Amino acid sequence: MKYDRILIRYGELTLKGRNRKFFVRKLRDNIKMKLREFPEARIETTHDRMYVLLNGEPYDPVKQKLSFVFGIQSFSPAIQTEKNIEEIKKAALEVIKKSHQPGGTFKVSARRSDKTFEYDTNQLNQIIGAHILTHMEDISVDVKKPDIDVLVEIRSEAAYISGEVVQGQGGFPARSSGKGILMLSGGIDSPVAGYLAMKRGVDIEAVHFHSPPYTSERAKQKVIDIAAKLAQFSGRIKVHIVPFTQIQEKIHEKIPEGYTMTSTRRMMLRIADVLRQKNDALAIFNGESLGQVASQTMESMVAINEVTNTPILRPLIAMDKTDIIKIANEIDTLEISNRPYEDCCTIFTPPAPKTKPKTEKIVAFESKFDWNPLLAKAVEETETIVIKDNRLEKTGQQDFDLF
Ligand code: ATP
Numbered sequence: 001m002k003y004d005r006i007l008i009r010y011g012e013l014t015l016k017g018r019n020r021k022f023f024v025r026k027l028r029d030n031i032k033m034k035l036r037e038f039p040e041a042r043i044e045t046t047h048d049r050m051y052v053l054l055n056g057e058p059y060d061p062v063k064q065k066l067s068f069v070f071g072i073q074s075f076s077p078a079i080q081t082e083k084n085i086e087e088i089k090k091a092a093l094e095v096i097k098k099s100h101q102p103g104g105t106f107k108v109s110a111r112r113s114d115k116t117f118e119y120d121t122n123q124l125n126q127i128i129g130a131h132i133l134t135h136m137e138d139i140s141v142d143v144k145k146p147d148i149d150v151l152v153e154i155r156s157e158a159a160y161i162s163g164e165v166v167q168g169q170g171g172f173p174a175r176s177s178g179k180g181i182l183m184l185s186g187g188i189d190s191p192v193a194g195y196l197a198m199k200r201g202v203d204i205e206a207v208h209f210h211s212p213p214y215t216s217e218r219a220k221q222k223v224i225d226i227a228a229k230l231a232q233f234s235g236r237i238k239v240h241i242v243p244f245t246q247i248q249e250k251i252h253e254k255i256p257e258g259y260t261m262t263s264t265r266r267m268m269l270r271i272a273d274v275l276r277q278k279n280d281a282l283a284i285f286n287g288e289s290l291g292q293v294a295s296q297t298m299e300s301m302v303a304i305n306e307v308t309n310t311p312i313l314r315p316l317i318a319m320d321k322t323d324i325i326k327i328a329n330e331i332d333t334l335e336i337s338n339r340p341y342e343d344c345c346t347i348f349t350p351p352a353p354k355t356k357p358k359t360e361k362i363v364a365f366e367s368k369f370d371w372n373p374l375l376a377k378a379v380e381e382t383e384t385i386v387i388k389d390n391r392l393e394k395t396g397q398q399d400f401d402l403f
Pocket residue numbers: 182183184185186187188189190191207208209210285286287288292293295344345
């Protein structure tokens with residue numbers, strides 16, 4: 001017996017009141033896009049559920065795709081049978097056999113939207129439960145916390161039996177909460193920050209600063225590979241690559257050593273904010289975590305933040321590095337982030353950056369030079385790459401490999 005449909009549960013979305021319709025439609029569109037390689041698969045929505053009808057498409061690769069979709073709390077593949085108790089018993093046994101471990105427990109949860117069916121839910125639970133107990137060894141019933149909950153649903157057109165519950169990504173559907181700019185480095189933190197923002201429905205566009213020849217093509221490639229991993233969740237992602245060499249060199253020429261890092265961050269933020277405006281985004285996201293390094297003290301954040309009123313959102317602000325690494329591993333960006341490379345900031349980082357920079361001082365240092373032409377030039381020469389769900393769609397002057 002093959003799985004015939006997948007029941008999608010959207011958990012938190014049900015809390016969204018009047019917006020619910022919008023979120024459900026968005027989720028449906030996102031699932032549809034994710035499953036475009038499976039032309040026979042159809043999506044069916046009822047008032048409180050969503051189903052993917054497989055129509056002969058294979059379950060395992062579809063399951064793999066669904067596991068990347070934000071907004072899905074969990075899902076369960078189901079077998080469709082005729083509304084005949086013998087067929088239902090047979091299917092329930094199959095379902096149990098697919099996931100039963102010796103010594104495990106189960107219960108049967110029947111639901112009946114077709115009230116004309118000859119057995120009610122209590123009878124169904126008993127008949128099917130007894131059938132499983134007589135045909136399987138090393139299994140017992142636990143109605144409170146079973147290992148496997150066999151769901152039996154009697155609907156007007158057919159009966160559906162499912163057992164496996166696959167955890168989804170949770171969160172809100174991709175691109176359901178407006179656009180944000182992600183400052184994406186090749187490090188471990190910023191991809192995780194981007195993932196968490198996307199999980200709240202933010203449509204992310206990434207900005208990366210690179211400084212050739214101090215940073216190599218490998219460093220740029222790394223960021224593109226990371227962005228491709230993120231695109232698996234969102235369907236697509238734009239990466240704006242900003243040439244930053246001249247600005248960094250000028251900072252070194254004009255700003256006292258202890259303040260070069262503060263100034264570098266301020267220049268990055270100014271450019272990110274212009275790109276945010278140009279691309280109609282609302283906020284800027286970064287991978288800062290309080291106290292992690294010199295630029296991530298509160299004093300530093302104040303001095304850097306002074307250049308804009310745009311909300312700077314920091315999804316990792318209170319997280320420990322070990323928890324960040326755990327997520328990086330789960331979303332498969334850790335290995336890429338761990339590749340050796342030269343970060344534009346590492347190269348120019350002074351031996352002793354100020355951990356408590358003063359805003360007045362950095363403002364005074366920067367005021368001695370007109371930075372605007374250099375900033376405008378960097379924005380003008382920014383190269384934009386669009387990555388679609390692991391495929392590179394459009395590049396600027398150069399081609400890149402994916403993985
Ligand atoms: P990450 O692992 O994300 O690089 P980090 O702990 O190494 O973070 P920093 O290097 O101080 O910390 O960077 C702090 C944040 O500034 C990053 O999380 C990222 O959002 C942004 N950032 C740093 N370097 C770049 C860059 N070259 N391009 C774009 N954003 C950057």
